[in-house]
Structure formats: C-alpha cells, structure tokens
Amino acid sequence: MSDSILIIGGGIAGINAALNAADYGCHVYLMDDTPSIGGMMARLDKTFPTNDCSICIEAPKMYEVDNHPNIEILTNTELRKVKKTDQGFNVKLVQKARFIDPEKCTGCGACIEACPVSIPDEMDGKIGGTRKLVYLPFPQAIPNIVAIDPDCRYGNMREQGACVGGCVVDCSQCRECPIALCVKACIEEGKDAVRLWQSNKNLKLNVRAIIVAAGLMSYEPEPGMFGYGDCQNVITNLEFERLMNAGGPTNGEIIRPSDQRHVKRIAWVQCVGRGNKEGLLPYCSKVCCMIAAKQMIISKEHDPSVETLIFYNNLKAYGKDFWAFHQKAKSLGVRYINTRPWDVFEDPETRNLKIPYVNPETGQYVEEEVDLVVLSTGLIPSDRNPRLAKSLAIEQDHLGFFKEQDPLLAPLESGVDGVYFCGGSLGPLDISESVAQAAAASMKAVLRMKDGS
Numbered sequence: 001m002s003d004s005i006l007i008i009g010g011g012i013a014g015i016n017a018a019l020n021a022a023d024y025g026c027h028v029y030l031m032d033d034t035p036s037i038g039g040m041m042a043r044l045d046k047t048f049p050t051n052d053c054s055i056c057i058e059a060p061k062m063y064e065v066d067n068h069p070n071i072e073i074l075t076n077t078e079l080r081k082v083k084k085t086d087q088g089f090n091v092k093l094v095q096k097a098r099f100i101d102p103e104k105c106t107g108c109g110a111c112i113e114a115c116p117v118s119i120p121d122e123m124d125g126k127i128g129g130t131r132k133l134v135y136l137p138f139p140q141a142i143p144n145i146v147a148i149d150p151d152c153r154y155g156n157m158r159e160q161g162a163c164v165g166g167c168v169v170d171c172s173q174c175r176e177c178p179i180a181l182c183v184k185a186c187i188e189e190g191k192d193a194v195r196l197w198q199s200n201k202n203l204k205l206n207v208r209a210i211i212v213a214a215g216l217m218s219y220e221p222e223p224g225m226f227g228y229g230d231c232q233n234v235i236t237n238l239e240f241e242r243l244m245n246a247g248g249p250t251n252g253e254i255i256r257p258s259d260q261r262h263v264k265r266i267a268w269v270q271c272v273g274r275g276n277k278e279g280l281l282p283y284c285s286k287v288c289c290m291i292a293a294k295q296m297i298i299s300k301e302h303d304p305s306v307e308t309l310i311f312y313n314n315l316k317a318y319g320k321d322f323w324a325f326h327q328k329a330k331s332l333g334v335r336y337i338n339t340r341p342w343d344v345f346e347d348p349e350t351r352n353l354k355i356p357y358v359n360p361e362t363g364q365y366v367e368e369e370v371d372l373v374v375l376s377t378g379l380i381p382s383d384r385n386p387r388l389a390k391s392l393a394i395e396q397d398h399l400g401f402f403k404e405q406d407p408l409l410a411p412l413e414s415g416v417d418g419v420y421f422c423g424g425s426l427g428p429l430d431i432s433e434s435v436a437q438a439a440a441a442s443m444k445a446v447l448r449m450k451d452g453s
C-alpha cells in the first residue's frame, strides 16, 4: 500500500498542505505546472491585514518544502491520467523539459546574463517587466533552477535574435552546442547544466489520496473596459502589486507606465468585471476591498503626499481585523466614494485619466482627474480546471471552481473518495483561509492513509 499523497498546485495552500502531511510522516508529491512553487502569493507585495511582506513569509515555507525529507517537488508538471484503485490512485504525469540538468544547475545566473534576448515576462510584462529566454521565474523561486523557454529551444525566437535553433542538426541528435551562449556561459562557470536535447518525462505514481490546491487567477478586463488596454496608465490591482514591489519591474517605485513619473493621484475602481452579462463575473470576490485598502495604505507609506480615492459599491470587510484595517485606510485620508464611474478617459496630452461619475451625496455630475487608475478585478478559477476535473472525474460548479460534496458538512471533500480540496480552487478567499483549509485537507488525507480506509 502506498503511503504517498499527491498535492496538485504549489501555492500557499498546497505548500501548507504538503508541510502538514509530511510532518505526519506521509510521503508527499507537490506538483505545479509552472517552473516554481509559490503561486499568487509570490507575486504580491505585502499582505492584508498585517501588511507583512508577502514573499518574506512565503519564501521560508518554500525553502522548508524544498528541504523536507518527505516532500518531492515536481514543477513544470502536468496531470495526464488518474485511475482509481482499491488502494488509492494510479497517476500518470508529464514533466515538461526545462532543458536543464537539475542536479548541476545552481541558479548562479551566468546563463541568464549571457542570453541575448529579453521578452515581456509572465509576471510583469504588462507594466514593462522583461525576462530572458533562459530565466528564473522570480529571485526566490523553488527549485532554484533556471528554465529555458521552449520557444527558444525549438528555434521559434531566431527572428528576435535568439542564438539557439536554426541548425541542420536537431538538438536531440547533437549533444553539444557550440552556438548557444547559455551553454557556453554555463560551461565557463564549470557546471555544464544546459541540456538542449532534454525531452519531456513521463512519471507514474501510486498515491493514497489527492489534494487539489490549484488556486485561482486574476480576472483580466476586456480591452477598453474602464480604459484598460487603451490607456497605458490604467492597470489592474495585480499589476499595481507588482509596481509597489521592490522585486518588481520598477524596483518598487510607484511610477506611471506611460512616462515613469512618480504618481501623485491614484484612483481605484472596485468590482471591475462584475455584473450579470455574459463574460462578467456574477459573484463578489470577497478580498478586493481589502486589497484596495492595503494598496492605498502602502502608497501612502511610499509617499504621504499622494492623493487617493476609491470608487466602491458594497464594502466587504468580512474577516478578523478587516474593519480596523479599513478604518486605518480611512484615517490616512483616502476618499471612499460610493458609486460606479461611467468610464475612464485619457487626456492625450498629459496622459492623465478623467473619471466622470455622479456624486452620490449631491446627485451632481463630477469629474476627477488622476495620474493612475487601478482596476480592482476579481478572482477567477484557474483556466486549467476543466482538464483537471476531467482527469480526476470531479465536478466544477457553475462558476468554474471545484464543487464540494456538501457546502456545509463536507466543504473540502469532492465527489470522489480520497480527493480533497483546499484554497482558491474552491472559490475566492484570502491567505489565512487558504492556510486553514490546507491544514484540514491534509489531515483528511493523513487520516485516510493511517486508517487504510
């Protein structure tokens, strides 16, 4: 009988579930389909309600996972097939090639420096962040191993100046590369870790239980919605997190994407993308009011003279200490305006943004002018959920999150015995809720293993 469990998703929920189960003696496979564990929390600047530095809290946990004798991390890995057995599950996975020997790479970065091509990166591309074709997703990434962009390896980036590809002999035949600058730099460092001929690896596991911790994504506004996409100085709340972040593309300077000028007036528009029409989110994402309050407080910490206003609908301060957090934001001088602006327009000369709305107190038409607009967009299900649902034979709810067996009495159980949920895979929630659910889901998996049931 296998004493292993599989956790799908290496965000803060998956990380905590892995550590709990591993401390109870389970062998844990923690898989993520991206090159690093960390999830959404690794992108955030600070976290409400304490405003602690997000990565400073998460990175030690990631490090603990990496060094735990009972945990095996499988990044760049996708679930392919799951077969239920009397004892648990037979699972087939595919680990996509990183084109790097993980035993030899130390994350020294010599290859990154040597790579001649920069492209917009996954985290910060929209606000000017770039990465090389060989890259570490973020400085604290676990595993601390670079990855080579498959587009580079397969020769699709030649026009952009990539040195790899375009040879008469394919990398899978030729096991040394005299042209790739990353290969050369790595050999010069004495490591020889680049493996351009590496192929995807099929993995088979037998596990007693599976925890789905596949998390959530940030909603991307339709082009033109409140000026998004048309006006460079209209960004989302996730992009603003990156703008405030010392590890982000501006090194934490809150400057405008259009002209790199320090921002003096910021407006947040809440509930962007929410509504009853097709393509809009028919639910409240719960955390956005606190995210806006947090971002406003941090903006004031950066520059106390910055003017801030928040256009909101129904204020949600549902958690412990959240009301006090909202009051703190108000005490710093933010103007909360209980209305929905009509739209956002750009002044073509200054690139400032004009926001027309009806003042809820006077009924008068008013217009505000600001340097930067932050759209508070909601949290949506991971786009990989349908595939996961199919492989695991579990159900999604009408919104696309996973469906619990019973929302009141079995909120972490799926319809399949031995498959549990935690974190954002069930719906929008905050970090402390994700961590609490992770503890409960991992206990269910541990008990199943210990009981032999």
Ligand SMILES: Cc1cc2nc3c(=O)[nH]c(=O)nc-3n(C[C@H](O)[C@H](O)[C@H](O)COP(=O)(O)OP(=O)(O)OC[C@H]3O[C@@H](n4cnc5c(N)ncnc54)[C@H](O)[C@@H]3O)c2cc1C
Pocket (backbone or CB within 6 Å): 008, 009, 010, 011, 012, 013, 014, 031, 032, 033, 034, 037, 038, 039, 040, 041, 044, 046, 047, 048, 049, 077, 078, 079, 213, 214, 215, 216, 217, 218, 237, 238, 241, 287, 291, 294, 379, 382, 384, 385, 388, 422, 423, 424, 425, 429, 430, 431, 432, 434
């Ligand atoms: C802008 C913004 C600011 C926020 N600020 C705060 C804050 O200040 N305080 C707070 O408490 N909360 C905050 N939150 C919410 C917080 O980010 C979430 O509560 C938390 O990230 C949920 O963690 P999770 O592990 O469930 O999901 P995630 O962090 O989304 O992690 C899920 C992981 O699963 C992986 N994955 C997904 N699908 C698959 C698959 N099919 N196979 C393999 N791997 C998969 C993903 O790559 C990811 O690594 C914020 C959210 C946003 C968008």
